[in-house]
Amino acid sequence: MTKPYLRLLSEDDLKKIHETSLRILENTGMLIDHKEARNMLQEAGAKVDHKNKIVKFPPTLVEESVNNMERTILHAGREPEYDVELKVGEDFASRTAGGATSYIDLKTGNYRRARITDLEEFATLVDALSNVNAIGTLHCGDIPEQTADIHCMHTLLEKQRKNIVHNAFTIKNLEYMIEMMLAVRGSREKLKQRPLVHTIIAVLSPLYMPEDDIDQLLLAGKYGIPTGIVIMPSVGSASPITLAGTLAQGNAELLGAMTLAQVANPGHPIPYFYEPTVTDMRSGDSLMGTPESAMLCAAIAQLGTEFYGFPCNGIGFLTDGVICEQTLFQKACNGLMQCLGGGSLIIGAGVIDSVLAISPIQLVIDDEILGMLHRISRGIEVNDDTLGLAILDKVGPRGSFLAQAHTVLHLRAGELYNPQVFNWEKRDKWISKGSKGLEQRAKEKALDILSTHKVEPLPDDVRKELKSIVKKADEELVS
Amino acid sequence: MSDLLEAIAENVIQGRGDKNSPFVKEKEGEPGVKELTHQAIKEGISVEDIINKGLLAGMDVVGKKFKNDEIFIPEVLISAEALGIGMKLLKPLIVESGLTPTNKVVIGTVKGDLHDIGKNLVSMMLQGSQFDVLDLGVDVSTEKFIKTIKQKKPQILALSCLLTSSMHELKTVIDAIKKEGLQNKIKIMVGGAPVTKEYANQIGADGFAEDAVLAVEKAKELLK
Numbered sequence: 001m002t003k004p005y006l007r008l009l010s011e012d013d014l015k016k017i018h019e020t021s022l023r024i025l026e027n028t029g030m031l032i033d034h035k036e037a038r039n040m041l042q043e044a045g046a047k048v049d050h051k052n053k054i055v056k057f058p059p060t061l062v063e064e065s066v067n068n069m070e071r072t073i074l075h076a077g078r079e080p081e082y083d084v085e086l087k088v089g090e091d092f093a094s095r096t097a098g099g100a101t102s103y104i105d106l107k108t109g110n111y112r113r114a115r116i117t118d119l120e121e122f123a124t125l126v127d128a129l130s131n132v133n134a135i136g137t138l139h140c141g142d143i144p145e146q147t148a149d150i151h152c153m154h155t156l157l158e159k160q161r162k163n164i165v166h167n168a169f170t171i172k173n174l175e176y177m178i179e180m181m182l183a184v185r186g187s188r189e190k191l192k193q194r195p196l197v198h199t200i201i202a203v204l205s206p207l208y209m210p211e212d213d214i215d216q217l218l219l220a221g222k223y224g225i226p227t228g229i230v231i232m233p234s235v236g237s238a239s240p241i242t243l244a245g246t247l248a249q250g251n252a253e254l255l256g257a258m259t260l261a262q263v264a265n266p267g268h269p270i271p272y273f274y275e276p277t278v279t280d281m282r283s284g285d286s287l288m289g290t291p292e293s294a295m296l297c298a299a300i301a302q303l304g305t306e307f308y309g310f311p312c313n314g315i316g317f318l319t320d321g322v323i324c325e326q327t328l329f330q331k332a333c334n335g336l337m338q339c340l341g342g343g344s345l346i347i348g349a350g351v352i353d354s355v356l357a358i359s360p361i362q363l364v365i366d367d368e369i370l371g372m373l374h375r376i377s378r379g380i381e382v383n384d385d386t387l388g389l390a391i392l393d394k395v396g397p398r399g400s401f402l403a404q405a406h407t408v409l410h411l412r413a414g415e416l417y418n419p420q421v422f423n424w425e426k427r428d429k430w431i432s433k434g435s436k437g438l439e440q441r442a443k444e445k446a447l448d449i450l451s452t453h454k455v456e457p458l459p460d461d462v463r464k465e466l467k468s469i470v471k472k473a474d475e476e477l478v479s
Numbered sequence: 480m481s482d483l484l485e486a487i488a489e490n491v492i493q494g495r496g497d498k499n500s501p502f503v504k505e506k507e508g509e510p511g512v513k514e515l516t517h518q519a520i521k522e523g524i525s526v527e528d529i530i531n532k533g534l535l536a537g538m539d540v541v542g543k544k545f546k547n548d549e550i551f552i553p554e555v556l557i558s559a560e561a562l563g564i565g566m567k568l569l570k571p572l573i574v575e576s577g578l579t580p581t582n583k584v585v586i587g588t589v590k591g592d593l594h595d596i597g598k599n600l601v602s603m604m605l606q607g608s609q610f611d612v613l614d615l616g617v618d619v620s621t622e623k624f625i626k627t628i629k630q631k632k633p634q635i636l637a638l639s640c641l642l643t644s645s646m647h648e649l650k651t652v653i654d655a656i657k658k659e660g661l662q663n664k665i666k667i668m669v670g671g672a673p674v675t676k677e678y679a680n681q682i683g684a685d686g687f688a689e690d691a692v693l694a695v696e697k698a699k700e701l702l703k
Contacts, residue, residue, distance in 0.1 A: 398595075403556035403559075408554055411551060418551075
């Protein structure tokens with residue numbers, strides 16, 4: 001089947017961006033604030049200025065490292081039925097985004113500081129919604145600050161079964177979190193085979209890799225845990241205002257981080273991912289749902305898949321809005337651009353307000369939009385059966401296709417999308433069913449899931465072990 | 480005996496008219512409504528039981544599933560078709576036992592309108608629920624409706640239109656029925672894409688339904 005790819009950039013454009021990225025890495029270099037990492041890169045052929053911590057990457061080192069990297073990324077769930085494998089040309093997956101501090105209370109609609117019970121609620125919903133494949137964290141206010149990430153990980157491991165994306169506050173915290181992953185998986189080998197978490201580290205644009213993030217990258221690499229490199233060049237403040245320049249810089253930052261990861265731990269799975277934001281030239285804030293964001297989502301997906309052959313992550317579902325009218329538009333528009341660009345992981349389900357808040361109602365609506373995007377992503381299948389010559393001949397002029405086996409069989413095979421919370425009924429019927437708006441319908445679905453959906457608990461001994469790891473972490477890290 | 484009737488109901492639900500039906504992969508080659516109805520007749524089960532506890536029991540479940548948004552129109556239609564296959568086999572016995580359906584419906588698309596997908600759907604669904612349906616087709620004149628009502632004396636007249644430009648014809652027909660003094664002898668149902676409940680009330684129709692399954696319910700309700 002032909003996927004409906006959107007191509008914003010020409011072959012020549014892609015090449016120019018790649019070459020510019022190589023020039024950036026070769027001439028300007030990156031600030032690598034990590035002695036061991038600099039040594040490893042130096043040994044691999046990079047030019048290193050230890051005094052200023054600058055590493056300059058020869059193009060051959062970058063290209064060789066990137067060529068040797070994994071092109072398939074497995075985001076495993078607790079059980080294999082929740083696994084998603086990201087691969088170029090396959091249907092995409094989606095996840096929530098981590099780091100929000102507020103939660104939109106499902107019952108009252110109030111925007112308030114998040115609590116750990118909110119994360120439990122959100123995890124149950126993610127577990128139940130089939131189009132959301134992985135879950136990020138929520139920064140909760142009612143747990144110890146220094147170990148909030150560990151507490152969140154605990155909740156996510158227990159309350160839902162999909163892949164977890166998690167950034168640790170420090171390398172020390174990551175060590176505890178890996179201990180927790182090992183407790184669930186049983187052994188290091190099993191964890192490597194089906195990593196149930198993918199970690200996140202940051203490169204600070206422009207061109208700076210902090211020490212603790214590198215520690216975390218290297219540790220995750222040792223365990224074979226996939227790592228997303230969060231690179232957020234803010235167009236016009238942390239990268240050139242021109243979109244092409246931002247693409248070249250973000251690409252350089254990613255290729256540099258990838259090179260380090262491959263030199264340190266060959267085979268460390270890293271998706272093609274960077275997420276430029278757009279500087280709001282009135283406030284200085286970072287924006288994520290603008291038309292430039294939409295184009296960048298598509299362009300990054302194209303660059304990653306077409307030029308490098310990687311499955312691509314992107315922030316197609318981030319939005320700057322807080323009200324449904326705007327969040328829906330931005331998510332639908334940017335998500336579609338990323339999806340048509342060939343992106344493999346759409347990030348931001350359930351997240352609103354520039355990733356400051358999580359909304360359970362938005363999550364349910366996003367699950368629906370994702371369903372529609374999946375239909376679009378599958379494209380139009382053309383073969384003798386789908387061309388329907390035989391059935392048209394049978395039905396003939398003035399006939400009806402409705403009661404034909406061809407119709408029923410293709411309907412059941414998913415030829416037509418069937419909405420869950422969108423209303424496609426005409427006004428009379430809509431009124432007869434209570435005149436419910438989209439948010440109301442989504443809220444009812446969320447409440448229904450919460451009252452009926454059950455997540456199988458982890459075995460007792462694993463739960464006990466997790467509890468004791470969290471306790472140990474609190475004792476050591478909470479002052 | 481009840482196992483056999485249950486199997487008939489189940490196959491109606493699955494739309495499996497006969498053993499070659501493609502709708503349930505793992506049951507291909509197994510008897511469908513046709514074969515099972517044959518068997519029921521052979522075993523001497525009463526026509527009434529085959530209809531009520533077999534065919535209609537199955538169709539009843541189909542209607543409920545449709546109402547609960549569990550299945551779609553094409554799936555209702557293949558069930559109605561499967562039911563029709565069973566009814567056809569029973570027809571000679573029905574005539575023999577005097578069980579002919581008594582609820583007559585005349586249906587048609589009004590003048591100036593050539594659309595019939597919706598009307599045909601309603602017609603099929605009504606037949607599936609044991610209504611005796613006389614379908615006058617499309618672009619039917621008021622005179623033809625009146626003449627047919629006088630001749631055939633149906634309990635229900637069902638009028639369909641798709642075009643907003645032919646909506647006023649619904650009222651023309653209803654007015655003519657009133658003028659002829661027939662309005663107490665017949666219930667009038669209207670439907671079609673542009674028709675709303677409000678409009679139906681306004682032009683003096685007795686019933687309106689949003690879709691073909693609800694139309695059958697409405698027809699039954701009107702005859703109570």
